[in-house]
Amino acid sequence: MTDDVTARLALPLLSAGQAQKELTHNEALALLDLFAQPVVVAMAIDTPPATPVPGQCWIVGDAPSGLWAGRTRHLAGWTAGGWRFCIPRTGMRVWNLADGCEAVFDGEGWSVGVVRGSRVEIDGVRVVAAQQSAIAAPVNGDVVDAEARAAIAAILAALQTHGLIAG
Template structure:
């Protein structure tokens, strides 16, 4: 961190005796407005839009061009004063309007729509946890019960489809 900006979002700080403090304050507010709980129009865009509107944001792609050059993977937001950029930090999230899903920065890149966690609870009840080992499909036996086998096979197929057990 330098003495004139914050460590995480690089917001400008006021200094004692600084003239025109409103300039630094307004710049900090503009950056906060763009990059705190950001909503982006798209993820991985390399070419800046021709006619952005104030307040619109994007997640820059891996090979940016034009005024976005040198800002790969950054959040880019348009203000009436031009482009503002935010270097993402690990764990930063943005709502992606293009996919109606969340984008997450993992320290090296952005991923969209991937839910990460150790388990899923709904109203305090665990419904999904770590994937269990495979279950063998029914076959053979001395008494053939086609309906039971069909039902068990359908259950196994559903569990496989949902990723709850290995195939």
């Protein structure tokens, strides 16, 4: 096979005049099948499973052993031809079956279930906004009704700002 590979997934490239091009092509398809829109069985696993099924993937842990040695935090996928590995890139996302959450690689490690964004909309309506300032709790006992009304008004304003109730 050729030593020329693609930049992101390290897919093998065909070279001019290469014999048995189907081997390189099939290897590239096997890697795409595993690592494009990947789904992993579990994360932070250091020991390869004893009886993997072709198509299954895992995220290797911080202290890999055996056939996974030296593949810290890589994606490891099993094929009929054995283990295939993918070096994670910043922004790579996987669906983690063990947690039922998405995991994202940030360039140093994987985070599970963290949702990042600037806004959340449901049916085109913003339902969560940036965190608002704290609401002071009512204190003292002289003017309880006025303090309680002010706190309730602040709570309602925050809920409206976040789109959780209509304004």
